[in-house]
Amino acid sequence: MKKKILITLMILAIIFSGLVPKNVFAKSNDDLRSVTFSNWIRTLGSQYPLLESYGLVILKQPNLAVNNMSSLTNDQKIARRNVHEWLDEYSPKLIYVNENMYGLTQRVDQYYKSLYDLAGQINESEQAKSNFLNRFNRLENNFENTQFVLERTSNDLNAYKNLILADAQSFSEKAEKAIESLNGENGEATKLRKQIKELLAEIQDELIKILNNPNEVYDFSFKFGQQLYDLVKTSGENKTIDVASVEAIGKEIMNARDFQTKESASTIQQKQQEVTALFKKLTDAERQATEVTVVEDQILGFAEMVKREVAVFDNLANNFATLNSLLTNLKQEVISGKIDNKELQNQLKYLQTIVHDMSKQAKQFETFTTSIK
Numbered sequence: 001m002k003k004k005i006l007i008t009l010m011i012l013a014i015i016f017s018g019l020v021p022k023n024v025f026a027k028s029n030d031d032l033r034s035v036t037f038s039n040w041i042r043t044l045g046s047q048y049p050l051l052e053s054y055g056l057v058i059l060k061q062p063n064l065a066v067n068n069m070s071s072l073t074n075d076q077k078i079a080r081r082n083v084h085e086w087l088d089e090y091s092p093k094l095i096y097v098n099e100n101m102y103g104l105t106q107r108v109d110q111y112y113k114s115l116y117d118l119a120g121q122i123n124e125s126e127q128a129k130s131n132f133l134n135r136f137n138r139l140e141n142n143f144e145n146t147q148f149v150l151e152r153t154s155n156d157l158n159a160y161k162n163l164i165l166a167d168a169q170s171f172s173e174k175a176e177k178a179i180e181s182l183n184g185e186n187g188e189a190t191k192l193r194k195q196i197k198e199l200l201a202e203i204q205d206e207l208i209k210i211l212n213n214p215n216e217v218y219d220f221s222f223k224f225g226q227q228l229y230d231l232v233k234t235s236g237e238n239k240t241i242d243v244a245s246v247e248a249i250g251k252e253i254m255n256a257r258d259f260q261t262k263e264s265a266s267t268i269q270q271k272q273q274e275v276t277a278l279f280k281k282l283t284d285a286e287r288q289a290t291e292v293t294v295v296e297d298q299i300l301g302f303a304e305m306v307k308r309e310v311a312v313f314d315n316l317a318n319n320f321a322t323l324n325s326l327l328t329n330l331k332q333e334v335i336s337g338k339i340d341n342k343e344l345q346n347q348l349k350y351l352q353t354i355v356h357d358m359s360k361q362a363k364q365f366e367t368f369t370t371s372i373k
Helices: 040-046 048-059 070-119 126-182 188-212 219-237 246-254 259-279 284-336 341-369
Strands: none
Touching (some): 040 048, 040 070, 040 284, 040 341, 048 188, 048 284, 070 126, 070 284, 188 259, 188 284, 284 341
């Protein structure tokens, strides 16, 4: 992985029965035009830097040492192991899936011209029909292989997601007990924990809004994602207490052209100032309680980003399965003779539109994910 961020994709296309009068059927959901990948591939990439950033910060967290709370320390170690597992096993799976999908789009381009030419002859020539089906079967095998990769990866990601959500919840429960043990008579540590958690959650929400803003997809969002990643990495290495050095990225955010991004920037800066003000009021016990809170926020933030990433991946996998099923239906229409030359060529055009959009988003994904290391 080098330096970039990404985001996600997709589209439409339709299948009518070519030998039946066009006015017999209304538009059906069972056609290529009903397939919409939205921005799933792009979004996978755009969220990637923030997810990786949380992971790096967790690896660099100071070791928590609260009296009579060894279980909290153990759960922190588990959180670090989970991050290592993501970085070593699951993050590369996303890269592999994207490469697989990009390779599929190239294969469609290779097959397209011959399939399109043969499609124009299927009603007049049995040989042309046979040649078309032979080529289409080979292309369909590529789609099925990609679907297998998506399904297998989805299963792996969901198993991992369930594990880290359970581990994060366990850590959170122990963190709450640790805060209670550090509370003074007035319960100030608990109050501070609640305030800081709310502020950090609001900061994360605004960061996600910026990364997922479709109006900030190109140069700005790539630069922002890279700078966010680098600053969070530095923050972790220096064992600073904040999740991200938000003040330092303020200038970069304000370079954005989009009004919504500037609004998010203003909100982030305001929340960061509030967090900083709270830090300045801390006693030693409250400082230790706050450290527990921030470590907890980072662990929960990482788990939440994994949850979001897996949800997007599942949407992508489900839409791809629908596309694959519709291609199988299209082949059956050709075999049974229920589609004419022109309609078959139209379907191939729709397919080409879909894969070109896939290719574009796969390149965006690569740009996002290779911009960090």
